Amino acid sequence: MADTSGYPRGESFMDPFRGILVAYFMPENCYDKFFLDFDFLDAVPCLKIVLSKALGIGIILGSVLVKLPQIIKLMRAKSAEGLSFNSVLLELLAITGTMVYSMSNKFPFSAWGEALFLMLQTVIIGFLIQHYGRRTGIGLLFLVVYFVLLGVLLSPVTPMSVVTSMQAFNMPAIIIGRLIQAATNFRNGHTGQLSAISVFLLFAGSLARIFTSLEETGDSLMALTYVISSTCNGIITLQVLYYWNSSPERSKRRTAV
Numbered sequence: 546m547a548d549t550s551g552y553p554r555g556e557s558f559m560d561p562f563r564g565i566l567v568a569y570f571m572p573e574n575c576y577d578k579f580f581l582d583f584d585f586l587d588a589v590p591c592l593k594i595v596l597s598k599a600l601g602i603g604i605i606l607g608s609v610l611v612k613l614p615q616i617i618k619l620m621r622a623k624s625a626e627g628l629s630f631n632s633v634l635l636e637l638l639a640i641t642g643t644m645v646y647s648m649s650n651k652f653p654f655s656a657w658g659e660a661l662f663l664m665l666q667t668v669i670i671g672f673l674i675q676h677y678g679r680r681t682g683i684g685l686l687f688l689v690v691y692f693v694l695l696g697v698l699l700s701p702v703t704p705m706s707v708v709t710s711m712q713a714f715n716m717p718a719i720i721i722g723r724l725i726q727a728a729t730n731f732r733n734g735h736t737g738q739l740s741a742i743s744v745f746l747l748f749a750g751s752l753a754r755i756f757t758s759l760e761e762t763g764d765s766l767m768a769l770t771y772v773i774s775s776t777c778n779g780i781i782t783l784q785v786l787y788y789w790n791s792s793p794e795r796s797k798r799r800t801a802v
Contacts, residue, residue, distance in 0.1 A: 569598060571594055575595070597756060601655035604757070611746040616666065626738055635722030636718075655757075655761065656762050727780050751778050
């Protein structure tokens with residue numbers, strides 16, 4: 546334990562970091578319990594808050610790059626073979642619903658921030674699928690239409706009932722979107738240009754979000770959405786492992802034989 550004899554009651558050696566800790570990791574009373582009272586034995590609620598905040602920030606930081614391997618893989622191959630645009634659209638719908646719902650309810654950024662970065666990366670992937678399918682015009686139209694609709698959803702024009710309905714629709718959207726991708730993988734006999742790193746990170750992130758959504762928002766609809774998302778991401782993860790040694794070239798050779 547740190548020597549606190551030189552600090553009068555009400556001061557702590559952690560005071561230089563107090564602002565950051567209270568702003569991002571714990572409420573004021575938890576800071577006092579940890580660093581003024583040094584009470585770690587009777588602080589389970591505070592420890593859960595700190596764990597949830599730390600996980601949330603970690604997920605957000607990871608989300609900045611979570612789909613980057615997928616984007617790089619598409620650009621290197623100059624092909625989107627194996628990726629379903631319909632699946633990407635439904636995933637984008639689910640991500641957008643979570644983001645708009647969280648912003649409208651003024652949930653803390655640590656509870657939903659990764660949705661912002663996942664949205665931007667998913668939009669890029671959707672455009673690349675169209676671009677490498679020689680439908681660049683449709684890809685550009687997709688970008689324009691999406692961002693116009695996003696602006697409308699975030700504006701006061703959209704009633705809260707519509708936002709809540711979007712969040713509720715996330716569950717069937719996630720299920721259908723992932724089943725479309727799973728069916729595409731099964732039909733092709735490989736996962737094509739699907740990035741294993743991105744799939745694994747999405748699965749891990751959705752699992753952690755079940756805990757953080759319950760802890761930080763207390764919203765059962767948000768938590769249920771992440772339970773469904775984790776289950777569906779788990780199916781794609783299992784397919785990636787199952788088709789690990791398969792590739793489009795090998796599948797074509799088997800078909801030719």
